[in-house]
Amino acid sequence: MLADKIQEVFNEPGCGVNQAKTTKERKKGCSKPLKPGAAAGGCAYDGAMIALQPIADVAHLVHGPIACLGNSWDNRGTRSSGSQLYRTGFTTDLSELDIVHGGEKKLYKAIKEIVQQHNPPAVFVYQTCVPAMIGDDIEAVCKYAAKKLGVPVIPVNAPGFVGSKNLGNKLAGETLLDHVIGTREPEVSTPNDVCIIGEYNLAGELWLAKPLMDEIGIRIQSCISGDGRYNEIAAAHRARVTMVVCSQALINVGRKMEERWGIPYFEGSFYGVTDMSDTLRTMATMLVQRGADPAMLNRAEAVIAREEAAVSKRLERYKPRFTGKRVLLFTGGVKSWSMVTALEEAGLTIVGSSTKKSTKEDKEKLKKRKGEEFHMWDDLKPKEMYRMLRDSEADIMLSGGRSQFISLKAKVPWLDVNQERHHAYAGYDGIVNLCEEIDKTLSNPIWRQVRLPAPWE
Numbered sequence: 001m002l003a004d005k006i007q008e009v010f011n012e013p014g015c016g017v018n019q020a021k022t023t024k025e026r027k028k029g030c031s032k033p034l035k036p037g038a039a040a041g042g043c044a045y046d047g048a049m050i051a052l053q054p055i056a057d058v059a060h061l062v063h064g065p066i067a068c069l070g071n072s073w074d075n076r077g078t079r080s081s082g083s084q085l086y087r088t089g090f091t092t093d094l095s096e097l098d099i100v101h102g103g104e105k106k107l108y109k110a111i112k113e114i115v116q117q118h119n120p121p122a123v124f125v126y127q128t129c130v131p132a133m134i135g136d137d138i139e140a141v142c143k144y145a146a147k148k149l150g151v152p153v154i155p156v157n158a159p160g161f162v163g164s165k166n167l168g169n170k171l172a173g174e175t176l177l178d179h180v181i182g183t184r185e186p187e188v189s190t191p192n193d194v195c196i197i198g199e200y201n202l203a204g205e206l207w208l209a210k211p212l213m214d215e216i217g218i219r220i221q222s223c224i225s226g227d228g229r230y231n232e233i234a235a236a237h238r239a240r241v242t243m244v245v246c247s248q249a250l251i252n253v254g255r256k257m258e259e260r261w262g263i264p265y266f267e268g269s270f271y272g273v274t275d276m277s278d279t280l281r282t283m284a285t286m287l288v289q290r291g292a293d294p295a296m297l298n299r300a301e302a303v304i305a306r307e308e309a310a311v312s313k314r315l316e317r318y319k320p321r322f323t324g325k326r327v328l329l330f331t332g333g334v335k336s337w338s339m340v341t342a343l344e345e346a347g348l349t350i351v352g353s354s355t356k357k358s359t360k361e362d363k364e365k366l367k368k369r370k371g372e373e374f375h376m377w378d379d380l381k382p383k384e385m386y387r388m389l390r391d392s393e394a395d396i397m398l399s400g401g402r403s404q405f406i407s408l409k410a411k412v413p414w415l416d417v418n419q420e421r422h423h424a425y426a427g428y429d430g431i432v433n434l435c436e437e438i439d440k441t442l443s444n445p446i447w448r449q450v451r452l453p454a455p456w457e
């Protein structure tokens with residue numbers, strides 16, 4: 001069954017990577033075997049957990065040895081406006097004896113204890129490698145527990161060994177489609193309702209876009225999954241329009257919601273002035289096309305005009321400071337193009353961008369904005385990245401935490417723009433936050449000091 005699910009997400013017709021493939025290539029899937037000894041990204045379980053853990057009021061229970069969970073408190077920086085239950089690390093903590101006798105009873109006991117102690121609207125159970133290999137049937141246990149305890153217990157069947165983190169994101173989306181979305185009716189439903197997919201509210205980013213949407217009259221019916229609530233996501237099938245933020249991770253959810261419930265989706269971004277304006281405009285236009293009051297369009301244009309004027313004024317102070325400064329952008333997906341625009345709006349020069357997790361559309365957008373000559377790397381080797389930084393081809397690198405040490409080794413400033421970041425970069429205020437952080441990082445006196453020769457040299 002899991003093999004069928006994996007095949008299904010590999011065949012996803014909405015995925016830009018797939019569109020360029022032959023049927024035979026598509027069947028082979030996207031997982032490239034890793035070279036033994038090479039460092040790799042997260043596993044499928046990790047990807048599923050990242051995608052779903054921001055659902056704040058749910059208890060997320062990891063069925064496996066304790067090390068799969070990693071932290072017993074908190075997550076990758078996603079924020080909640082209410083329940084903090086998602087921050088507790090629940091695990092069945094399998095030991096050698098459980099491997100001999102099986103972990104299903106222990107899993108049921110853990111679910112029961114969580115329900116009794118925390119009374120969550122649902123429990124999500126994550127499968128990991130060890131119980132999958134010894135044959136624990138989490139789907140059967142979840143079904144039994146749901147019936148016995150009267151609470152939805154959702155199996156997330158993405159054990160680490162099935163593939164990459166990105167595959168895990170997609171399997172998480174399939175879990176929501178199979179077990180959650182469409183299982184409840186909303187208490188309130190309006191023609192102005194949108195569902196946002198692939199926005200994780202890292203450092204509270206969603207909250208920089210939400211007040212503007214409120215002002216325009218756009219109602220976030222549900223967000224999958226940042227600051228999400230179980231019951232809202234279960235009723236996401238009543239949204240009028242869907243916005244897919246991280247297109248490669250959860251495109252399957254957007255496309256299937258369109259197929260099952262006729263909700264049109266668009267791919268948008270909250271990063272950068274131009275993209276933020278485009279997103280608000282597209283949302284309002286699509287909602288009006290589906291029955292919202294046409295006055296929404298005027299409200300959207302008024303908010304866009306006001307915010308663009310204000311942000312342009314705020315960015316002025318950075319332009320002279322950023323003149324001549326070059327950025328190496330090593331991120332992926334939607335950020336590969338939307339951050340380029342955002343940074344250029346602030347006067348920085350982009351020497352190149354990685355497109356590792358970007359879809360065909362993401363790459364097209366980047367080419368359209370920067371031209372064919374622009375450096376785009378599908379897979380920039382750490383050695384080459386180090387060489388570029390050492391040879392001063394860039395003044396700062398923006399990337400995720402995994403490549404920070406390459407930058408630090410080359411004695412070049414580095415700023416986190418991926419999952420573990422502590423500052424919110426979305427929306428009009430977000431671009432100002434980003435410039436502020438880049439400015440502080442570039443001008444930090446530590447760089448002068450670390451570049452000085454050592455006393456014995």
Ligand code: SF4
Nearest residue numbers: 043045068128129160
């Ligand atoms: S690869 Fe398997 S054992 Fe390792 S963290 Fe992922 S689920 Fe756990």
